[in-house]
Amino acid sequence: MNATERSAGATSPGTGTGTDTGTTMIRLRLPTHLRRLAGVDGELRLDVAGPATLGSVLDAVEERHPVLRGAIRDHTTGRRRPYVRFFACEQDLSHEPPGSVLPPAVVRGDEPLLVVGAMAGG
Amino acid sequence: MTGVRVLVGTRKGAFVLTADGARRDWRVDGPLFPGWEIYHLAGSPADHDRIYASQSGGWFGQQIQRSDDGGLHWEPVGNEFGYASVPGTHQWYDGTPHPWEFARVWHLEPSVTDPDTVLAGVEDAALFRSVDGGRSWSELSGLREHGSGPYWQPGAGGMCLHTILPDATDPERMLVAISAAGVFRTDDGGKTWQPANRGLVSEGIPDPDAEVGHCVHKLASHPSRPETVYMQKHWDVMRSDDGGRQWYDIGGDLPTDFGFVVDVHAHEPETVFLVPITSDAEHFPPEGRLRVYRSRTGGHEWEPLTAGLPQEHCYVDVLRDAMAVDGLDECGVYFGTTGGQVYGSADSGDSWTPIVRDLPAVLSVEVQTLP
Numbered sequence: 384m385n386a387t388e389r390s391a392g393a394t395s396p397g398t399g400t401g402t403d404t405g406t407t408m409i410r411l412r413l414p415t416h417l418r419r420l421a422g423v424d425g426e427l428r429l430d431v432a433g434p435a436t437l438g439s440v441l442d443a444v445e446e447r448h449p450v451l452r453g454a455i456r457d458h459t460t461g462r463r464r465p466y467v468r469f470f471a472c473e474q475d476l477s478h479e480p481p482g483s484v485l486p487p488a489v490v491r492g493d494e495p496l497l498v499v500g501a502m503a504g505g
Numbered sequence: 506m507t508g509v510r511v512l513v514g515t516r517k518g519a520f521v522l523t524a525d526g527a528r529r530d531w532r533v534d535g536p537l538f539p540g541w542e543i544y545h546l547a548g549s550p551a552d553h554d555r556i557y558a559s560q561s562g563g564w565f566g567q568q569i570q571r572s573d574d575g576g577l578h579w580e581p582v583g584n585e586f587g588y589a590s591v592p593g594t595h596q597w598y599d600g601t602p603h604p605w606e607f608a609r610v611w612h613l614e615p616s617v618t619d620p621d622t623v624l625a626g627v628e629d630a631a632l633f634r635s636v637d638g639g640r641s642w643s644e645l646s647g648l649r650e651h652g653s654g655p656y657w658q659p660g661a662g663g664m665c666l667h668t669i670l671p672d673a674t675d676p677e678r679m680l681v682a683i684s685a686a687g688v689f690r691t692d693d694g695g696k697t698w699q700p701a702n703r704g705l706v707s708e709g710i711p712d713p714d715a716e717v718g719h720c721v722h723k724l725a726s727h728p729s730r731p732e733t734v735y736m737q738k739h740w741d742v743m744r745s746d747d748g749g750r751q752w753y754d755i756g757g758d759l760p761t762d763f764g765f766v767v768d769v770h771a772h773e774p775e776t777v778f779l780v781p782i783t784s785d786a787e788h789f790p791p792e793g794r795l796r797v798y799r800s801r802t803g804g805h806e807w808e809p810l811t812a813g814l815p816q817e818h819c820y821v822d823v824l825r826d827a828m829a830v831d832g833l834d835e836c837g838v839y840f841g842t843t844g845g846q847v848y849g850s851a852d853s854g855d856s857w858t859p860i861v862r863d864l865p866a867v868l869s870v871e872v873q874t875l876p
Contacts, residue, residue, distance in 0.1 A: 416540060416565055420581060450581045454565040458585045459607075466564040500564040 406430040409440050409485070410495035417455070417498065421448040426495055435490045437469060438481030455498060470497040509831045510575065510873040511839055512556065513847055514543035517865035519558055520847075521576045528837055528851040531860045537579065538570065545826055547613040548873040552620040556873075557639055559610040559625070567609055569625075569639045582639035586610070586627055589646035595629065596658040605629045605649070612826060614669035618676075626666030630657060630683040632695065645695035648681065653700060653717045660684035660720050660739075667825055668721070672748070673728035680734065680749050685720035688736070690749050704745075704752035705738065723825045725767045727774035735777050735804070737767040737825075739785060744804050755804025760791050766828035770853060771836040775803035778830075778838055778854060780823040789820035797840070799854050813857035814848065821846070826869035833874060841867025 411427040418424065429443045445452045452458065455467055461481075463469070469476040472486045472494050488494040511522040518536030537543075541560045549555035554575045560568040567586065570579045592605030608628040616622035621638040631649050633642040657664060665684055672678035677694045680701060687702040700716045710718045720739035727733065736743040736752065742762045743752040756762035761781045770776035779798045783791045790796060794816045796809040821844035831837035838854050841847045845864035848857045 414564075416562070420565070420568065450568070450584075453567065453584050457566070459587060464564065464566060 406432050407435040407490055408492050409435055409443075409489060410492060411440060411444060412495045412497045413444075414498060414500040416500060417451060420450050420454065423448070435485050436482050437476060437479060437485065437496075440485070440496060441481075466501045468499040468501055470499055471495070507833060508875045509833065509837060510548070510553075510875055511829070511847065511849070511860070512546035512548065512576075512869075512871045512873070513841055513864065513867060514546050514558070514826075514869035515841075515845070515865040515867050516542055519543040519546055519560075520861070520864060522847065522860050526833055528833075528849060531849075533861050534576070536865075537576070541568075542609075543868065544609060545612050545869045545871070547615055547623075547871050549615040549620040549623075550617045551615070553873050553875055555615070555620040555638075557613045557615060557623055559613055561609040567607075569610065569613075571639050583635065583641045586625070586631075586633055586642050587644070588631060588649070589644040590650065592629075592649075593655065595654060595664060596656060598659065600658075602655070605631075607631075608663060611665045611667045612669055614671065617671070617673065624669050624671075626669050626681060628663045628665040629659075630664045630666040630686065632666055632669070632681060634695070647691070647696050648689055648698045651689070651698045653686070656717055657683065657686035658718065668724045670724050670726060670734065672731040674731055678731070678748070680724060682721040682724050682736075684722065685739075686717050687719040687721050688724065688749050701745075701749035702752070703750065705743065706741070707739065709739070722765045723767050725769045725777070727769045730774040733774060733803070735767050735769060737764050737779060739763065742767070742779060742804065755800070757800075757805035757807060759798060759807050764823075765825040766823050766840065768828045768830055768838070770838075771830045771832045772834075773801070773836075773853075776801050776853070777804065778828065779807070780828070780840060782822060788822040793817055793819050795819040795821065795842075797838070797850075797854055797857070810850075810854045810857070812855065813850075813859075820844075824868055826871075827867050829870050829872040831872045831874045837872070839870050839872055841870045843867065 431443045471489045507526040513520040518539040520535030524531045538560045544559045546558040556572040558570040568584050571582045572579045586607045594602035597603035610625045612626040614624040622636050625633040632645045635642050668682035670680040689698045690701040691698045705719045706713045707719045722737045725735050732748045734745045742756045744755045745752045764782045768778050777800045795814040798807040800807045821842035828840040836853045838850045843866040847860045849860045850857045
């Protein structure tokens, strides 16, 4: 187990790094469809072990909510689904490799990482 | 008290329509899974409280939902559909080889004896089975690997395995249909398969009577007569009397033999229902008149059923999984349209009533007959 979900508000922003357990608290916002699928409300707060990267955050949320496996990343290839995007700090991180460290403000817990469904069509 | 539960999959969620045996007053519940495409819902014949749903979408992939209380509560179960071996390639639209890729589950076929066993027909075409209530899925790879797979091509809707027709009298026997590959038959529970397309003629392929490559839209049979199978093909309405080994044309006096759905009366194996559609270029009823056609002679002779159906300005389509029959004494027939209407008939098609009019485009209709 490398991730623990906290209830929203359990940890105030700015305490994302340097915990005693060597984990980083990451705020994660999911789109409506995925919140319903996972049965959660609002923003998630995940304790992520090791460097806080796109990949480690997705590993953490899938471990906590297995129903999300295959919904953000393809089961077989592990690739991001084409209409899913990752935004943070007004940057599009969608094309960054999974090992990319998240922006400092996300690592500090000041800003959330956004998983966005690029909704379009009828 | 007997009743029916109609399970409706749409482009934007699922709906459950329930009524008592009179089928006059309907309760409409939904949308379930709002915003998701629900290609199919299917109830277990062995346990009417067990329902499976295929929930998918372009954004977040495939989910399988399961209800154990008749659709009141749902639980996401397994959604990993991994091909059993290196998938290889099939033909792409331009004739070039294209890698086999899972896209979605088109059709779910629960076992008639075990609520935890269910088959799934998927795009890119393959057949999967779960024996643990949908939590895990294994491919019956003998179908994809029997030899003709590299020559299969997608239809306009994708290369989907859309029909699973088990033989009610022999669990080892089954037919499946794939667009646009055709019909395949197994006699050993899915280990080995053979193409079952002899007699089909399709002008849109280079060899009109090829062993595979036919755009079969739907199959139906009566449980008591599994060797008699009816087919709505891209063009042509066909029948086989030997379990798909040989087919012959039964279009007879239909106004057009293009369409998607076909189904069989619950108590009359020679009574068949179709909804003819103008053509492959015009996916709406001829002359803007929505007509179900019924044959009571197993084909050739067809009568239009129009009472209660719009007879002007109607330009909807009825997709391949969007017709079903119930098992009450007076057989009920149901179908849904791309215009969001679900029509029901409580008298074998003689008269029709819209149960609901303004749903999202209907992808599938199934019905459970409740004790």
